[in-house]
Amino acid sequence: MPALPLTPSRPTCRAGRTLAAAALLALPLAALAQPGAEAASAAASAAAAPALDNPYGLASLWAGSDGIAKGVLLMMALMSVGSWYILIVKLLEQARIGRQAREAQAHFWSAGSVAQGSTALSAGSPFRFIAESALEATKKHEGLLGQIDLNEWVTMSLQRAIDRVGSRLQDGLAFLATVGSTAPFVGLFGTVWGIYHALTAIGVAGQASIDKVAGPVGESLIMTAIGLAVAVPAVLGYNWLVRRNKGAMDEVRAFGADLHAVLLASGPRAGRD
Numbered sequence: 001m002p003a004l005p006l007t008p009s010r011p012t013c014r015a016g017r018t019l020a021a022a023a024l025l026a027l028p029l030a031a032l033a034q035p036g037a038e039a040a041s042a043a044a045s046a047a048a049a050p051a052l053d054n055p056y057g058l059a060s061l062w063a064g065s066d067g068i069a070k071g072v073l074l075m076m077a078l079m080s081v082g083s084w085y086i087l088i089v090k091l092l093e094q095a096r097i098g099r100q101a102r103e104a105q106a107h108f109w110s111a112g113s114v115a116q117g118s119t120a121l122s123a124g125s126p127f128r129f130i131a132e133s134a135l136e137a138t139k140k141h142e143g144l145l146g147q148i149d150l151n152e153w154v155t156m157s158l159q160r161a162i163d164r165v166g167s168r169l170q171d172g173l174a175f176l177a178t179v180g181s182t183a184p185f186v187g188l189f190g191t192v193w194g195i196y197h198a199l200t201a202i203g204v205a206g207q208a209s210i211d212k213v214a215g216p217v218g219e220s221l222i223m224t225a226i227g228l229a230v231a232v233p234a235v236l237g238y239n240w241l242v243r244r245n246k247g248a249m250d251e252v253r254a255f256g257a258d259l260h261a262v263l264l265a266s267g268p269r270a271g272r273d
Contacts, residue, residue: 187227
């Protein structure tokens with residue numbers, strides 16, 4: 001019986017080597033494709049995951065602050081609301097005075113007498129108030145007051161009326177000045193208080209890494225930013241309103257000076273017209 005050959009034939013060996021080479025080539029391709037698949041899977045999972053809230057925003061500052069820090073935030077919020085309220089109200093008031101000045105220029109000086117001119121002005125007008133005050137002064141120039149010179153007495157009455165109008169225009173400006181000068185320091189106090197608590201928490205935890213420091217310190221610095229955001233509009237609004245008040249008071253003083261001349265020319269009969 002013939003013995004079987006122990007070595008494979010050449011065609012069989014060639015086929016085996018081909019299969020082995022194909023297997024070796026497939027392994028690197030699979031290894032290269034696996035990281036790409038993992039990256040695509042990670043990107044898909046990141047897109048599907050909901051967006052995280054900002055851990056360093058105002059909501060986090062309010063939630064993590066104590067009673068004193070919340071009190072500072074509420075105080076600055078009240079300062080800001082009060083400043084904007086006064087700014088808007090004073091602008092409307094100054095615009096109304098401008099309309100009343102044009103009304104006085106159009107109707108008062110064309111009247112037959114001071115009394116008729118004052119009734120032609122709208123109620124609540126500072127120009128009507130000044131005219132009525134001057135008329136009242138001419139009517140009360142008797143008795144002890146009659147010993148005062150009429151010119152001096154009318155001048156004093158007109159000046160008092162003009163001063164009252166100017167005082168009314170100054171209402172609210174003191175609040176703006178106070179907010180503009182104190183809001184940065186209130187915000188700085190909130191910053192110092194927040195940094196104190198942040199350093200205390202870091203000392204207790206025993207870690208001072210950037211993730212432990214960035215949040216508390218950043219939230220504390222927001223206090224300073226809020227203080228500046230409250231102070232800057234108050235300062236700018238105060239300066240703007242003061243300049244506009246000066247223009248309004250120039251109109252009022254000019255009206256008072258002209259009225260003073262008319263009353264002196266009319267004499268004591270001006271109050272009886």
